[in-house]
Amino acid sequence: MLRREVVRLRAALSHTDRNTVIAKSRAMRQVLDTARRAAATNVTVLLTGETGTGKSVLAQYIHDCSQRCKEPFLQINCAALPAALAESELFGVRKGAYTDAREDREGVFVAAGNGTLFLDEIAELSLEAQAKLLRALDAGMVRPVGSDKEIPFRARLLTATNRQLEPLLKEGRIRPDLYYRIHVLRIEMPALRERREDIPPLVDAFLEKAGQRHGRRMAGVSASAMRLLMRHSWPGNVRELLNVVERAVAMAEHDVILPEDLAFNESRENSPDFEQAISADSSLEAVERAYIRRVLEAHGGNKAAAAKVLGITRKTLYRKLEGS
Ligand SMILES: Nc1ncnc2c1ncn2[C@@H]1O[C@H](COP(=O)(O)OP(=O)(O)O)[C@@H](O)[C@H]1O
Ligand SMILES: [Mg+2]
Structure with a gap:
């Protein structure tokens, strides 16, 4: 019994x-x-x-x-x-x-x-x-x-x-x-952005799961990458987080996820300004600024990460943003 x-x-x-x-x-x-x-x-x-x-x-x-x-x-x-x-x-x-x-x-x-x-x-x-x-x-x-x-x-x-x-x-x-x-x-x-404390344990669980699928053992996430994950607005919530981690595990060179391994989904709903800015009568400069803001937003406001993605220096990024 x-x-x-x-x-x-x-x-x-x-x-x-x-x-x-x-x-x-x-x-x-x-x-x-x-x-x-x-x-x-x-x-x-x-x-x-x-x-x-x-x-x-x-x-x-x-x-x-x-x-x-x-x-x-x-x-x-x-x-x-x-x-x-x-x-x-x-x-x-x-x-x-x-x-x-x-x-x-x-x-x-x-x-x-x-x-x-x-x-x-x-x-x-x-x-x-x-x-x-x-x-x-x-x-x-x-x-x-x-x-x-x-x-x-x-x-x-x-x-x-x-x-x-x-x-x-x-x-x-x-x-x-x-x-x-x-x-x-x-x-x-x-929404995930209203309960960011869940992000680290979710990331751990998804690292484990994705690691198994890709046959690699991930040690974790670097402090700066975790800061980006904590700051992102997550319009796609946990599903988006799962996709970001999944991709990072597939792409990461080492067993630690670094900021450059993170590619955030860019949500149209989240930046209607961008859609407006690229109308047929916008100047190239306006489009550029809107695009920079969008990338910045996708990286949780992290200028270094955004500059890296855009292939410009941080100084250039500041200058271009200040032009607005
Ligand atoms: N609290 C959670 N713990 C673990 N995994 C979660 C959690 N919430 C969501 N997920 C995962 O995130 C993805 C999206 O969740 P889902 O239940 O399909 O969302 P919804 O039905 O609200 O669109 C699924 O892969 C699910 O397994
Ligand atoms: Mg569902």
Whole structure:
């Protein structure tokens, strides 16, 4: 009996180990706390937050912490779901409902069984699909396309979106009744720039992971490279950090990541000034200045790193910026 307990405990530990959600900052520890409490219930959870903040990771975590953890975890991205297919993917389809339907097919609601169904990018569902989803949630039953029988489902529902739902609600792009139905408990994932303490442990974990993939053992990140990582604005959040580390591991000459190994994604959204500055009637000088500012921004304001990327001296960089 005792022996059995110990073995189970070990298995559980190595399981959570594999899907570690890194959370050092207070904000993220609170998120995990709420997620664990939500996992103990059956309430529908809405995960919101910018892209790359870890909404999908958290959905899996809620499932893993719940009593349903041994049951299926099914995820469907509503943005990748053509309106015409949404209904059959969600609720299933009866043989002969349309020419392609040669046999009965289960939808994800039923396929998820006693497990968890995660509807990602929920705001992208068409209004029609939203209405049908709402009906299913209210009834606890789904009706496959072309069938006149309703089937009960038992799966627990999690949803996520990177959109601000309230404006969509005002514009009539989200049905208010569905909004209230999925909004029982909302967990807002903080942007990475609002929890920079998570950056070092995330970098460590990603170094380890990328190191394994590239068959090299990375010792770490130099102090100046870490300063850049800490200062960057991370518009793509944890996903962007993962990509930056991944690339750095692939490119680094040594087993320590240096500033020149870091290439930050340049986000258009982040520098609308740049888009404006390169309109057809801008002077070369204006474009140059805008470009320098953009590179500077991408390097967290570090002038030495920006000058290096631009292939000019730091003095030249100062001079060119002062011209503005
Ligand atoms: N707290 C975290 N700990 C470890 N990895 C994370 C964490 N948050 C995000 N990631 C990783 O970052 C990437 C993006 O996360 P994801 O959950 O897909 O974001 P979202 O669904 O919000 O766009 C994934 O590769 C994920 O594994
Ligand atoms: Mg996601």
